[in-house]
Amino acid sequence: MVNIADLFDEAIVARRRTAREPDAGRRRVLGRLAAWLVAPACLMPPSPAAFANEVARAAVGAPRRIVVLDWDLTEIVLSLGVVPVGVARPIWYTQLDGDPPLPDEVVDTGLLYQPNFEVLQRLAPDLIVITAWHAMLRPLLERIAPTLTVTLYAPGVAASRGDAYLNMRTQTRYLAHALGREPQADALLARLDATIVRSATQVRESGAARWPLYALRPIDGRHVTVYGPQGLFDGVMRELGLTNAWQGGTDAQGAAETDLAALAQRPEAGAVLVGMASSGVPPELAQSPLWRALPFVKDGRLHSIGKASPTGGPVSAMRFATQLAGALSGARS
Numbered sequence: 001m002v003n004i005a006d007l008f009d010e011a012i013v014a015r016r017r018t019a020r021e022p023d024a025g026r027r028r029v030l031g032r033l034a035a036w037l038v039a040p041a042c043l044m045p046p047s048p049a050a051f052a053n054e055v056a057r058a059a060v061g062a063p064r065r066i067v068v069l070d071w072d073l074t075e076i077v078l079s080l081g082v083v084p085v086g087v088a089r090p091i092w093y094t095q096l097d098g099d100p101p102l103p104d105e106v107v108d109t110g111l112l113y114q115p116n117f118e119v120l121q122r123l124a125p126d127l128i129v130i131t132a133w134h135a136m137l138r139p140l141l142e143r144i145a146p147t148l149t150v151t152l153y154a155p156g157v158a159a160s161r162g163d164a165y166l167n168m169r170t171q172t173r174y175l176a177h178a179l180g181r182e183p184q185a186d187a188l189l190a191r192l193d194a195t196i197v198r199s200a201t202q203v204r205e206s207g208a209a210r211w212p213l214y215a216l217r218p219i220d221g222r223h224v225t226v227y228g229p230q231g232l233f234d235g236v237m238r239e240l241g242l243t244n245a246w247q248g249g250t251d252a253q254g255a256a257e258t259d260l261a262a263l264a265q266r267p268e269a270g271a272v273l274v275g276m277a278s279s280g281v282p283p284e285l286a287q288s289p290l291w292r293a294l295p296f297v298k299d300g301r302l303h304s305i306g307k308a309s310p311t312g313g314p315v316s317a318m319r320f321a322t323q324l325a326g327a328l329s330g331a332r333s
Contacts (some may be wrong), residue, residue: 062180063126063146067109070131071097073150076172076313077129078102079188080181086123088112097309099319113137120144127178150175153231153253153311164254165235165317172313188314195318199325200240208328211301212245213237214263214271221284221291223259227274230254233310236321245269253311260290270301272324277306303327 067086068074071093077084078100086109087093090102107123110116113134120128125145130138132154141147150171153164169189176185203209215227215237227233228246231254237244245266250256263271271294273281281304285291296302305323309316 063178065123065125066127066129066179067120067123067125067145068129069109069112069115069134070129070150071112072152072309072312072316073129073131073175074102075100075309075315076150076175077179079313079315080172080176080179080184082179082181085125086119088115097307097312097316099315115141117144129175148175148178152313163235163238164230164232165239168232168235168313168317192314192318195321196236196239199321202325202329203240203242206325206329208270209241209243212243212266212269214245214266214269214296215274216263216271217274218276218282218285219257221282221288223257224263226256226258226263227254227310228256231310232312232317233274233308233320236317237324240321240325245271255310260288260294263294263296267295269296270303270328271296272327273302273304274310274320275307276304277323280304 066077066082066084068077068084069088071088074084074087074093075097083103084106086107087102088109088111090106090108093102107119109119109123115137117140120141121144128141128145128147130141130147130149132149132151134141134149138147138149152168152171169192172189173182173185176182215233217225217227219225226246226248228244228248228250230250230252234244234254246256248256248258248262263269276282280286281291281302291297303324305327306319308320308323
């Protein structure tokens with residue numbers, strides 16, 4: 001029998017590994033997971049009434065001992081000045097993103113979708129923070145502590161709550177209210193606004209907004225992940241005055257896997273490789289005749305930036321905006 005928790009954890013880690021690793025297993029896991037996810041309404045975000053009720057319940061006395069079972073929500077909690085007592089697989093947070101940094105004393109609570117309930121009980125949290133993807137676990141988690149669902153990205157979220165960037169801001173305030181950290185959220189989002197204004201000015205002055213832009217992450221010599229509508233990167237790009245060159249389908253987190261041929265459909269487009277600032281184009285991609293034939297490669301409209309989470313919070317959005325604007329304007333970020 002398929003263990004759904006294992007599938008989720010394997011899929012999340014596989015999707016966010018470096019692009020140089022083999023992806024056959026990744027595609028197989030994601031395919032099995034996608035087949036399972038076709039039906040469940042439990043992944044949909046809560047209704048407005050339920051949303052408000054969760055905030056009210058969680059905000060009765062600011063919780064002190066927080067457990068977070070998601071890396072992107074860990075980013076937001078840390079950026080609000082709260083250090084959780086436990087996080088799912090802290091080493092993966094550190095390796096995949098790690099900004100803001102996670103203190104060494106934070107306890108490992110187990111896999112993303114298969115937490116160690118004995119560890120959770122010993123931690124005696126005041127609040128457990130989860131995503132909509134944890135819906136099946138929520139009844140069990142609520143036996144340990146009040147449990148708050150924060151939905152950054154899930155099926156239907158972008159359509160029901162506006163774009164992913166705006167929803168991320170809303171969810172940041174929602175989480176801040178539950179933690180009693182509203183002033184910190186105000187300051188964090190003010191920093192984000194200032195970063196967006198500054199970066200948009202750089203983009204405008206560079207003239208880069210004249211052509212659409214692909215945001216890509218290499219997978220192997222024939223495939224890339226492309227970040228399109230319904231995702232954080234797309235929302236930030238629009239805030240900077242840029243047009244996303246990818247208008248095809250994406251998953252619930254705004255990403256799609258495609259072959260290189262699909263990138264030739266917009267010959268006027270530029271491209272940015274995300275997470276490739278230090279290493280540049282992977283050798284297996286650089287040696288591909290099809291890659292070298294793409295217009296943005298031949299015409300010098302290819303840029304590279306450092307890592308940023310495509311499903312993160314305000315800190316990820318700031319990193320992406322700053323690095324992208326710097327790359328497009330020819331400055332080092």
